[in-house]
Amino acid sequence: MAYDEQKQQETYSFPAQYGTKHAKHMITGSVDNFKNKVRDVLKNIRKLKWNWTGHIMRTTKKKWTKDVLEWYLRNGKRKRGGEIKRWEDDLPKGWRGSTRDREKWQKLGEAYVDRRPD
Template sequence: MERSMLNIRLRDRWPNSKIRKITKVRDVIQTIKKLKWNWTGHIMRTDKGKWTKDVIEWYPRNGKRHQGRQIKRWEDDLPKGWRRLSRDRDKWKELGEAYVEGQPDQESGC
């Protein structure tokens, strides 16, 4: 889409990084990961009994998914020990930047 915005063809051989600098379009996957990370930290720091905390800690009962698919939970994308680390806001923010930029997305194969 960004190539079509700039009227650049593939045979012009422009690298994606150069096109991204010109269009200034944000990467959708990174934005989603950042929002998920921030929301998870916010919910885990609350002391109130909210249903949202139950959603984060939910485990499927019957474990049935389509054939070949694994049972995926909210916390499967988060690093180990994330519950303890979410209490420290500054540490959580540092880890969030590394989580968003450093981890390749497993579903897209990056």
Template sequence: MRVWTLTVRLVHKFKVAQRAMERAMLGVSLRDRIRNEVIRQRTKVIDVAHRISKLKWQWAGHISRKTDNRWGKRVLEWRPRLGKRSLGRPQARWSDDLRKTAGRSWMREAENRSQWRALGEAYVQQWTAIG
């Protein structure tokens, strides 16, 4: 199973690809110089960054609320201690951006659904604002 860590670069790539697909749907060329907002109003497609971040937030809450000992929650809690750390900046983990929004104890925060939804709106907003 491959899980992508949400990064600004990856979200930007998804947005560029989505805009290209929307232009293709409408038969609009870049030379026509039509604004992205106008194209989005015509296609009525949800922003890919909004959709991805919302689904990730919902899935993280769903997995953290599981009470049985499934592998999904165990994988999120697992901290490998093998080998030497590589040089340079550590790679981003899947849960790093969740921690930024909800705090270090984000799995405990997810147990309160109303509070989790409110935090989720802030989380989605941060990824939607990326150009």
């Protein structure tokens, strides 16, 4: 029997402590549903990261967060095995200048959140 044939819809019910009103409602889900929810959380995290980056880079004030974002470790040492992955390595090239143009930044953000190429 193949895995797809074995896969069944799993059903969960609320505990009795929530009362009969809530016990009538059943939560149905499957492994695929769970994976989609995990992907949605990751997508939301990427969206928040993107929006925060744009907000910080557009500010004209001297802020500690902007200094930390632009800071690099310059002691000349790195761990064995290659370059240290920096926070901004996840963002596309030329992203600092793109933050000023909000429309372009939003379009790039949609591609970043969905993990599409530029």
